[in-house]
Amino acid sequence: MEAGRSMRRCGIVHLEPQCEVSFSLQSVLLGGSGVDTHLRWLALAPHLDAPLELDASAVLLLGRFDAQRWSAPPADADADVLQTLVEGGLVFIRDRAHPLRTRDEQLRGMHWWGPAAIAHWMGRWQGQDSAAALESAGMQTAAGLRGNLGPPPPAVARRDGVTTLLPHPEEDAFDALLQSRATCRNFDTAHALPLQELARLLKRVFAATGRYDLQADSIFFKKNVPSAGGLHPTEAYLLVQNVAGLATGIHHYDPASHALTRLPGDDNRLREVALSALAGQHWFADAHVLVVLAPRYPRTYWKYRNHAKAYRAVTLDVGHLSQQLLLCATQQKLGAFVTAAINEHEIERLLGLDPMAEGPMAICGVGWRAAQMTTTEFDPGQRVWEKTPGADAG
Numbered sequence: 001m002e003a004g005r006s007m008r009r010c011g012i013v014h015l016e017p018q019c020e021v022s023f024s025l026q027s028v029l030l031g032g033s034g035v036d037t038h039l040r041w042l043a044l045a046p047h048l049d050a051p052l053e054l055d056a057s058a059v060l061l062l063g064r065f066d067a068q069r070w071s072a073p074p075a076d077a078d079a080d081v082l083q084t085l086v087e088g089g090l091v092f093i094r095d096r097a098h099p100l101r102t103r104d105e106q107l108r109g110m111h112w113w114g115p116a117a118i119a120h121w122m123g124r125w126q127g128q129d130s131a132a133a134l135e136s137a138g139m140q141t142a143a144g145l146r147g148n149l150g151p152p153p154p155a156v157a158r159r160d161g162v163t164t165l166l167p168h169p170e171e172d173a174f175d176a177l178l179q180s181r182a183t184c185r186n187f188d189t190a191h192a193l194p195l196q197e198l199a200r201l202l203k204r205v206f207a208a209t210g211r212y213d214l215q216a217d218s219i220f221f222k223k224n225v226p227s228a229g230g231l232h233p234t235e236a237y238l239l240v241q242n243v244a245g246l247a248t249g250i251h252h253y254d255p256a257s258h259a260l261t262r263l264p265g266d267d268n269r270l271r272e273v274a275l276s277a278l279a280g281q282h283w284f285a286d287a288h289v290l291v292v293l294a295p296r297y298p299r300t301y302w303k304y305r306n307h308a309k310a311y312r313a314v315t316l317d318v319g320h321l322s323q324q325l326l327l328c329a330t331q332q333k334l335g336a337f338v339t340a341a342i343n344e345h346e347i348e349r350l351l352g353l354d355p356m357a358e359g360p361m362a363i364c365g366v367g368w369r370a371a372q373m374t375t376t377e378f379d380p381g382q383r384v385w386e387k388t389p390g391a392d393a394g
Contacts, residue, residue, distance in 0.1 A: 007073050009065035011108045013045040013090060014118050015054075024298040041245035046112070046356055047103040052088045052217045057081050070094045079185055107356060111301040116311035117356070123346065124240055124355060126345035130278030133256035141376075142350070177336065180383045184335025186370035193288040193367055195245035197332055199258075201366060204328045205321060206236050221255060225320040228313035233299035234321055236312040237263075237351055240279070243268050246272055265350070273350060278363060281340045283375040287337070288367030291325065292347060293318045296358045318361045325364050333370035337364055 016086055020038045041059045042051040055061070058081050064074050073082055073091075085091040089100030089255070107117070134140045139148050146152070221232050236253040240246055249267045252261040265273075274285045277292070283322035284290075295314045304310035304365065322338040328337035340362045347360040349351070 002264040004098075005072070005092050007065060007086075008070045009062060009067045009090065010045055010090050010096070010100075010104045011067055012112065012114045012117050013043055013062070014114065015059060016042045016044060016051075018042060025166065028171075042125075044118050044122060046117045047100055047107055052090065052205065054084070054088075055081075056082055065091055068263065071354060086187070088159075109390075110298050110309075111305035112297070112356070112358060113306050113308050113310060116308075120311065120359070122355065124348075124359070125279060125341075125342035126343055128341075128343055130341045131280040131282060138161050139204060152362070172300055177331055178327075179381060181330040181336075182367050182379045182384045183337045184365070184367075184375055185337070185375040185377050186289075186373050187286040187288065187335060187365075187367040188370045189286050190241065191368050192242050192244040193334075198243055198246070198289060198366075201255055201325065201328055201334070202236070203258055206253055206255050206327045207258050211256070216383075225317075225324050227317050227320070228310075229298060229303045231300050231303065232317070233295045233297065233314060234317055234361075235294045235296060236321075237292040237294060239270065239274055239292070239359075240287075241274065241286075241290070242288040256394060263351070276346045277342055277350070277360075278339065279343050281339060281341060284337055284339060284365050287335075287365030289365065291364040291366070292351070292360050292364045293321055293364065294347075294351070294353060294358050294360045298357060302333060322362055325366065329366045334366050336364065336366045338364045 007301075018040050020040060022036050022038070039056075041056065043054055043062070057078065061077055061081050062075070062085055064077075065071075065227070079246050082091070086093060086098075088100060089104070089186055092098055092101045092104065092110070112120075115379060129139075138144045139287045204224060206223070208221040209222055212220045212222075214220070220230055223232055232255075238253060240248050240251055240252040242248075246260070247262055247267075248261040248270060250265050252263060253260055271285060274287075274290055275282060277290070278284050295318060297311075297314065300314050300317075301307070301310055304313065326336045326338060342363050344355060344361060346361050348355050351360075373385055377384070
């Protein structure tokens with residue numbers, strides 16, 4: 001490794017110490033406890049496919065490189081340790097290509113705040129079956145959760161101080177609407193959802209209701225939901241399974257023209273794709289339409305560059321959209337749900353998304369509610385299931 005070459009560290013990397021404990025018979029024979037501990041360091045970086053294990057000397061050397069400025073490596077740097085950092089993609093040589101260097105430079109241009117980038121990158125699922133995991137652990141019910149985990153923290157946080165009991169205003173039709181929302185886990189696959197109903201829902205939730213054209217390349221939308229900076233970064237991708245007058249398959253929604261663009265894909269595998277995307281939550285997989293909420297992070301980070309609150313703001317944006325969808329679906333007498341227990345890797349491959357530029361954060365579903373409740377739904381006030389089964393499914 002030539003000492004005179006100009007180098008710099010990757011843009012985002014976090015180091016996590018992990019202590020591994022193992023049993024050692026040799027330790028017991030020597031009079032010890034038999035417990036050996038080994039400290040290892042993991043380098044976590046969103047341009048790496050997986051965490052990279054380092055020893056203490058590599059950690060110390062990595063910390064001596066600047067992430068922005070190209071410079072010669074320290075004169076006393078161990079050549080083998082330096083080679084480990086270069087080959088691992090944590091340190092780059094200015095005049096030498098590296099398969100991970102392009103990815104690192106792309107991330108630099110996206111203006112991620114480092115801790116958020118790590119949390120986003122590492123928190124994505126692949127090949128998970130959350131339903132099977134819950135069932136095998138006996139935690140698919142509230143009783144099962146309590147039996148395995150003990151009682152939860154109190155449902156209400158109590159604080160010392162003077163308490164004022166508030167008046168209960170007379171309830172109106174809007175109160176009744178709010179109270180009739182319940183997560184739907186039973187969909188009626190025998191009846192298609194009319195295109196008109198889907199169009200109404202999409203317009204209320206995702207469509208632009210106004211726009212401001214600063215210049216041709218600087219357009220801002222007004223929508224029925226709030227968004228940090230008025231930037232509205234979240235895209236809606238629809239997995240259409242049962243809508244009258246609309247082709248099954250994957251569609252992308254355009255909020256400016258209120259139009260759907262059908263994307264290429266194998267329509268014969270839709271339910272399999274749905275089940276995989278939903279991490280095995282089979283009670284959601286029969287929804288007439290699944291809506292993948294996928295933020296385009298550079299849209300928000302263009303304004304909030306390397307900002308500690310930017311990722312939180314994007315998360316709130318997705319929450320606003322999901323709540324709007326569930327409320328509007330309830331008003332249309334449709335069943336709906338939202339879940340963050342999704343296999344992001346599979347969805348990214350399906351839609352051809354770069355997860356650090358645009359990635360799925362949640363999936364909503366909508367459709368007619370089934371006539372019978374085969375999978376339990378949380379409806380303690382019997383606002384939904386007291387009605388005549390299937391009355392709205394025409």
